[in-house]
Amino acid sequence: MxxxxxxxxxxxxxxxxxxxxxxxxxxxxxxxxxxxxxxxxxxxxxxxxxxxxxxxxxxxxxxxxxxxxxxxxxxxxxxxxxxxxxxxxxxxxxxxxxxxxxxxxxxxxxxxxxxxxxxxxxxxxxxxxxxxxxxxxxxxxxxxxxxxxxxxxxxxxxxxxxxxxxxxxxxxxxxxxxxxxxxxxxxxxxxxxxxGITFPEQLTVTYNKQQALRYGENPHQQAAFYREPRAAAGTIASAKQLHGKELSYNNINDANAALELVREFSEPAVVAVKHMNPCGVGIGETISAAYQKAYEADPVSIFGGIVAANRPIDKETAEQMKGIFLEIILAPSFTPEALELLSTKKNLRLLEWGDSSLTEPAAGLKVQTVGGGALVQEADLGQVTQKQCETVTERAPSEEEWKQLLFAWKVVKHVKSNAIVVAKDSRTLGVGAGQMNRVGSAVIALNQAGDEAKGAVLASDAFFPMKDTVEQAAKAGITAIIQPGGSIRDQESIDEANKHGIAMVFTGMRHFKH
Incomplete structure (x- = not known):
C-alpha cells in the first residue's frame, strides 16, 4: 500500500x-x-x-x-x-x-x-x-x-x-x-x-526492555532484562553501570540479592553474594572495615562473587577489593580515586545505586511465575527490634549478644530457606542455606564457622521443629539464638537451651525465602 x-x-x-x-x-x-x-x-x-x-x-x-x-x-x-x-x-x-x-x-x-x-x-x-x-x-x-x-x-x-x-x-x-x-x-x-488496592481483580504489570542478555541462567536459555516504568531509586533496575562488561542474567539476580540485603543496615555495611545467597556480611566503623569483615567471613566463596556496599567506595576500600576477582561491585557512589583504581580491571562491573540513606529493601510486589500463572506477594519488609522480641530462656542475652542477634536476624532473612546464620563481632561466620531440613543447614553453618562459633550467636529464619538444632548449636559453643518460635515443640528447644545456658529469643516473625 x-x-x-x-x-x-x-x-x-x-x-x-x-x-x-x-x-x-x-x-x-x-x-x-x-x-x-x-x-x-x-x-x-x-x-x-x-x-x-x-x-x-x-x-x-x-x-x-x-x-x-x-x-x-x-x-x-x-x-x-x-x-x-x-x-x-x-x-x-x-x-x-x-x-x-x-x-x-x-x-x-x-x-x-x-x-x-x-x-x-x-x-x-x-x-x-x-x-x-x-x-x-x-x-x-x-x-x-x-x-x-x-x-x-x-x-x-x-x-x-x-x-x-x-x-x-x-x-x-x-x-x-x-x-x-x-x-x-x-x-x-x-x-x-x-x-490502596494491592491485589486487584486483574493485575496489569508492565515493564520496559532495558537490555537483551546473552542468555539466561544457562547458555541454552534466551533472556532479557526489563525495568518497571517507575523503578524506585536504590534498586538494581535504576542502578547506573559505570564500568565493565555487560551484565548477565545471573549477575543481575545476584546483584539484586546483594543490594536488598545491604539496604537493611544503617551502619556502614558490605555484603558478598554468591548464587543468590550471602556468603559474607560485615558492618564496621568505615566501609573499609566492613569490607574486611565481609571478606574474612568466607574468603573462598567471595571469589567471583558480587559485593554491595551502603557507603561510597573510597580509595582504601578499592585497594582491598582490587586484590581478588569480583564480578560486580555495587555502591551508592565511587570516589574518583576508587573509580580510577577499579576501572583498571577491564571486566569488573561497577554499579552506582545512589542514595545511601535507604535502609530497607525496596517496597513493592514480588511476582513469581508458575506454570500457567503467577504468585504475587508484598516484598518482605519485616524487621524487629529488641523490644519486640521475647526472651524465652532463663538467661537473657547480654547487650553484645543482642547486637549480634539482630545483625544475624537481618542477614538470615535474605538466605534461602531453610536458613541458618552464625555471627560474631558484626560479621557472619557461617551460612547454611537451602537445605531440606533445618538441622542440615545448622550443621553447614556451624561447620563453616568452626572454632569461631564459640561465643557466637545463631539465627534461624523459621522455628525449630525439634531440639536438634539447639543441640548442634550447644556443641559448637553458641551462646545465644534468635528464631521466630511457634512450633508445638518449642518447649523442648527452650529446655535444651536452658540446659546449656544458651539465651534464646523469639521474634514472632518468620522469614521464609524460597
Whole structure:
C-alpha cells in the first residue's frame, strides 16, 4: 500500500520535524493536531490542521479533536472492500495511510513531586490510543509508528518502495498494541495505588526492555532484562553501570540479592553474594572495615562473587577489593580515586545505586511465575527490634549478644530457606542455606564457622521443629539464638537451651525465602 496521507500527533517530539520534512519531500500530505501542528508549521513543514479535515473545531481544551468519523473512518476502512470504499465516498472520508502518534506523558506526570489527581487525569490520553489502536488493527493497509526509533526504517522503506512491507506494518502494530497496553496498565496501577488496592481483580504489570542478555541462567536459555516504568531509586533496575562488561542474567539476580540485603543496615555495611545467597556480611566503623569483615567471613566463596556496599567506595576500600576477582561491585557512589583504581580491571562491573540513606529493601510486589500463572506477594519488609522480641530462656542475652542477634536476624532473612546464620563481632561466620531440613543447614553453618562459633550467636529464619538444632548449636559453643518460635515443640528447644545456658529469643516473625 503506497502512503499518500499521514496523521502526526506526538507528545514526544524527538526527531519529528526531520521525519515530517522527509515525508513532505516524498509528496505525502500531513495532517496534524494542536502542539504538533504548531511545531511543524513553525519548522516550515506543509501541514493541514485536523479541524480542516473534520470540519469541526478542537473543543473542551483539546479533549475532543480526533474522535471523528473522518479520522477513524480513514483509518479503519478496508481498502479493497466495496462496502467500505463506497461508505468513504458517500461521507467524504479520505484514507489515512500512516499514523505517527505517541501519548500524553502520564508516567512523567505522576512522577512529579506533588502532582494532583486532577493533573494526572488530564494527562490520560483518549484520542491518541484510539488512533493507535485503529491504525494497528487495520495494519493490512495502515502503518502505525509510536516510537521515534522507528522513523529511520519507515523513511528508508518509503524512499525505496513508496510503502512499507506487511511484515514491517505487523511489527509496528505489535509495538503499538504493547504501547497502549503499557499505558493503560500504568493508569490502572495509579488508580489502584490511589485507592490502596494491592491485589486487584486483574493485575496489569508492565515493564520496559532495558537490555537483551546473552542468555539466561544457562547458555541454552534466551533472556532479557526489563525495568518497571517507575523503578524506585536504590534498586538494581535504576542502578547506573559505570564500568565493565555487560551484565548477565545471573549477575543481575545476584546483584539484586546483594543490594536488598545491604539496604537493611544503617551502619556502614558490605555484603558478598554468591548464587543468590550471602556468603559474607560485615558492618564496621568505615566501609573499609566492613569490607574486611565481609571478606574474612568466607574468603573462598567471595571469589567471583558480587559485593554491595551502603557507603561510597573510597580509595582504601578499592585497594582491598582490587586484590581478588569480583564480578560486580555495587555502591551508592565511587570516589574518583576508587573509580580510577577499579576501572583498571577491564571486566569488573561497577554499579552506582545512589542514595545511601535507604535502609530497607525496596517496597513493592514480588511476582513469581508458575506454570500457567503467577504468585504475587508484598516484598518482605519485616524487621524487629529488641523490644519486640521475647526472651524465652532463663538467661537473657547480654547487650553484645543482642547486637549480634539482630545483625544475624537481618542477614538470615535474605538466605534461602531453610536458613541458618552464625555471627560474631558484626560479621557472619557461617551460612547454611537451602537445605531440606533445618538441622542440615545448622550443621553447614556451624561447620563453616568452626572454632569461631564459640561465643557466637545463631539465627534461624523459621522455628525449630525439634531440639536438634539447639543441640548442634550447644556443641559448637553458641551462646545465644534468635528464631521466630511457634512450633508445638518449642518447649523442648527452650529446655535444651536452658540446659546449656544458651539465651534464646523469639521474634514472632518468620522469614521464609524460597
Amino acid at each position: 503506497s502512503i499518500r496521507r499521514a496523521l502526526i500527533s506526538v507528545s514526544d517530539k524527538t526527531g519529528i520535524v526531520s521525519f515530517a520534512k522527509q515525508l513532505a519531500e516524498l509528496g505525502i500530505e500531513i495532517i496534524s493536531t494542536g502542539g504538533t501542528h504548531r511545531v511543524l508549521e513553525e519548522a516550515g513543514v506543509p501541514v493541514t490542521g485536523i479541524s480542516e479535515v473534520t470540519h469541526f473545531p478542537e473543543i473542551m481544551d483539546g479533549r475532543v479533536k480526533t474522535l471523528h468519523p473522518k479520522i477513524h473512518g480513514g483509518l479503519l476502512a478496508i481498502r479493497d472492500l466495496p462496502s467500505h470504499t463506497s461508505a468513504m465516498e458517500e461521507n467524504g472520508i479520505e484514507a489515512i495511510d500512516l499514523v505517527v502518534v505517541n501519548l500524553y506523558p502520564f508516567q512523567q506526570t505522576i512522577q512529579k513531586p506533588g502532582v494532583t489527581v486532577e493533573e494526572a487525569i488530564e494527562n490520560i490520553d483518549i484520542g491518541g490510543p484510539s488512533m493507535v489502536r485503529s491504525a494497528a488493527k487495520n495494519h493490512q493497509y495502515v502503518t502505525v509508528v509510536v516510537d521515534p526509533a522507528d522513523y529511520e526504517e519507515v523513511i528508508a522503506q518509503l524512499q525505496k518502495d513508496g510503502s512499507t512491507s506487511l511484515e514491517t506494518r505487523r511489527q509496528l502494530a505489535a509495538k503499538a498494541f504493547g504501547h497502549t497496553a503499557a499505558y493503560d496498565a500504568l493508569i490502572a496501577n495509579y488508580f489502584n495505588e490511589l485507592l
